[in-house]
Amino acid sequence: MAATDPGAAVGSQPAEPPFGDGNGYGGGNGYGNGYGGGNGYRYGESGDIHATSEDLVPQTDPVGAGGDPGDLTTPSRGGGRRAARQTKRRRIPAWLEIVGYVVISLTLTSLIKTFLVQMYYIPSPSMEPTTYKGDRVFVDKLSTWVGGAPARDQVIVFHDPHNWLMSSAGSTGGAINLPDVLAAVGILPDQHDDLLIKRIIGVAGDTIECKTQDGPVYRNGVALDESSFIMNGKQGMPCYNGVYKVTVPAGNLWVLGDNREHSGDSSWNYLKKGGDAGFVPTKNVVGHVVGVVSWLRADHPAGS
Numbered sequence: 352m353a354a355t356d357p358g359a360a361v362g363s364q365p366a367e368p369p370f371g372d373g374n375g376y377g378g379g380n381g382y383g384n385g386y387g388g389g390n391g392y393r394y395g396e397s398g399d400i401h402a403t404s405e406d407l408v409p410q411t412d413p414v415g416a417g418g419d420p421g422d423l424t425t426p427s428r429g430g431g432r433r434a435a436r437q438t439k440r441r442r443i444p445a446w447l448e449i450v451g452y453v454v455i456s457l458t459l460t461s462l463i464k465t466f467l468v469q470m471y472y473i474p475s476p477s478m479e480p481t482t483y484k485g486d487r488v489f490v491d492k493l494s495t496w497v498g499g500a501p502a503r504d505q506v507i508v509f510h511d512p513h514n515w516l517m518s519s520a521g522s523t524g525g526a527i528n529l530p531d532v533l534a535a536v537g538i539l540p541d542q543h544d545d546l547l548i549k550r551i552i553g554v555a556g557d558t559i560e561c562k563t564q565d566g567p568v569y570r571n572g573v574a575l576d577e578s579s580f581i582m583n584g585k586q587g588m589p590c591y592n593g594v595y596k597v598t599v600p601a602g603n604l605w606v607l608g609d610n611r612e613h614s615g616d617s618s619w620n621y622l623k624k625g626g627d628a629g630f631v632p633t634k635n636v637v638g639h640v641v642g643v644v645s646w647l648r649a650d651h652p653a654g655s
Contacts, residue, residue: 468492468641471508471546477608477615478548479582481506482640485648488548492638501604501633503551503570506640509606511545513628515615546637549616550580553605555633558598561590561618568607582610592618603630 473486482488490508493499501507553559553570560569566589567574581587591611595618599605608614621629 469638470644471548473548476613477610478506478550479610479613481550481580481609482548482643483645483648487644488640489642489644490638491641494638501551501554501636501639503554503557505551506548507551507604507606508546508548508637508640509631510635510637511547512631512635513620513624515547515620516545548640549606549608549614549631551604552607552617553597553599555599555601555603557605558596559605560596561592561594564588564590564593566590580609582612588612590618592616593622595622597621597629600627600630602633603627604633604636605629606631 469490469492470487471490473482473484473488476484488506488508552568552575558569558571560572562569566577566587568577568589569575575589577589578585578587581589588611597605605617607616607618611618617629617631619629
């Protein structure tokens, strides 16, 4: 039974709030179910107080529904809980990732070398001053793959057509070494023994003629001005190897070195061997030069 103040007037409120019976302060606004029965409390807007423990749901549960400290609960109207669990992602071993990156890189490099662009090493002075011995050149191979026809004045890399180098073409059959492997995948410049670099002077159907050793070279009866690229410019000897007149057969090219005095090219091989020895089949063309790297050679100021 609630304690009352003997001096208080009849009908007045008790001096202290009741305990244990779960009732509020009275008919006005007040606390309901606050101190009795273990229920929570809510501020009411009328004399009736409606609050139960189910209306209040904890925001977090450090222990979790299943006793797992890592579980988190979220509030819901009915007091239910939803567990959000972290899934553990299995990591690939570091060494396997490295191997994968290396394989992918080598594959991409090999594809680029085979179908797009490849670097080649220049072993001779036959194309000076366009390229010097020790230079590296970038060769566009895509044009050849997609059917692009070689054009006049292009500098091309091609396979030896008629033993121009006086050596067996291709590999010598020796033991495989690291530089050969790196060149095969495109990391190092290709240095195959059967590759040459020359400038296209005539394509199929062109008539090429040298009337005197001093030149000029005639193409289809028109004298060519080659002073911008041959060795010694206007003082050079465009027809150094001798006098000749040829018509380029279908499917072939006529090529000359820019350093005519030191070039075993179409004119030299035609005059020395005769027949078709001076013509280069278009199928032998690897691609045309699109860039020259000079600073890597030993005698270049930037490379010394």
